[in-house]
Amino acid sequence: MTTSSAAGEPLTIVAGGGSVPAYVAAAAMKAGRPVLIIALKGEADPSVEAFPHEWVGWGDLGRLEALLKRPGARDMVLIGSVRSRPDFNSIKIDLATMRSLKDILSIIVGGDDDVLSGTIKFFERRGQRIVGAHEIATDLVAAPGPLGRRKPGRGEAADIAVAMRAARAIGAIDAGQAAVVVNGRVVALEAAEGTDQMLERVKGIRASGRVKWSGRAGVLAKCPRPQQDLRVDMPTIGPRTIEAVIEAGLAGIAVAAGKVMIVDREAVVRRADEAGLFLVGEADPAS
């Protein structure tokens, strides 16, 4: 586990669902940082209870603001999935809530993107500095080069180049993060359906004979849109992505190095190695 150095400085982790919040907490503690996990009720995984934590609901805003006032608490990570929208009815109108009401209303009333940027603003106004989970646990993202045993062959490298270019092009129009290219042909582009459903489509396109290839071929490429705030909103792959790529008959996965989160990396790399998939970080030509 690779960690960043800010030994001694407290870190607050606001935890949604999944295994990543605990992973980030472990990395921070290994680097000598005192950690407090603020675990969102109904969202966070029980694994967070292995670390100093407080369960907080949307209604416990007064308690949340008090927790942020502990000495030296400045850096904050917002990480993990959140299924529910903030529930206005559950918010207790105490003194802290009254003071924050305008901020909270703008979060609740706004669209999806606004919830995220509203939440960031809410914490920044209370003295927090939002840092990315990958700044604390740097191996959450891929370095340039292969992550597992298998390296892409020459034809596969050509597919990777086309697919990364396609993924960047659809990111530039704020449409999606992922593209599938097989033997030079763009087979699928992601928009609102998401990566899993796009891979399901690729499976169908092959099964129907609309595009033909033999054995495993082609690549899923994934990279962020230029507009994404990578501190709080990263493209993600995980064990389910690997299974979907295997099902779709592809030969591997390429991700923008440093900019795509690999959830459950150990399991992801092991499964890719078992199945003979390549898994590679691609340096961004623009950066």
Add this chain to the structure above:
Amino acid sequence: MTTSSAAGEPLTIVAGGGSVPAYVAAAAMKAGRPVLIIALKGEADPSVEAFPHEWVGWGDLGRLEALLKRPGARDMVLIGSVRSRPDFNSIKIDLATMRSLKDILSIIVGGDDDVLSGTIKFFERRGQRIVGAHEIATDLVAAPGPLGRRKPGRGEAADIAVAMRAARAIGAIDAGQAAVVVNGRVVALEAAEGTDQMLERVKGIRASGRVKWSGRAGVLAKCPRPQQDLRVDMPTIGPRTIEAVIEAGLAGIAVAAGKVMIVDREAVVRRADEAGLFLVGEADPAS
């Protein structure tokens, strides 16, 4: 029906399936051009029999070459759908075939794109000039502006701009021709699945609540890839597209003016008017 002027000059129409070959023939005759339809056996519609025609199979190459030698026959339109690949076994090895064997083999052995470019080369080497169906029947494509009664509103015009930009972006990476945008959001991008399946997906995305909109909203945009040879390979919309757009809950369709074929235009416009869809030609900003 609008027609181009080359009165008196013979026109050869190599006809695949659908209603467009007969439509082109009628436009040419109205413009005073003698027409010969070379109707592909197993592909062309019986409607071509209303015009001077010859049924020709893949095997009748000798006859085909003789037909091209009639006096003044120089302009040729290749139009209509072709479901089958040329069948090598059906080709009679007569004298003409022997001479053409190298060309034919390169058409049969090549990939899909090569069939088209190989076919063009085959005819060009025999003195033909390939012209687009829309150069003969100019109303096969949209002029800039609304085709039917309904005009896009202001929000719809904004969706059209985003969708045309998205469709051009995916064309530039040689991926697809169509995009769907609803209330500013790119909901779907076309690649190998084709426009009909993409629209089916949009219907599912709405039904699942992944993207929400009320009433009819959003647009299907369609434009050619920069690489397409518009003489023989145009993006197309037709009655089925209109039905799929209605099913998907969209408010209308925008096509690149002059560059997308509208099959069965009268029925398309009538149905769009009935359903209250807008249908609009968008001038290419690049041209």
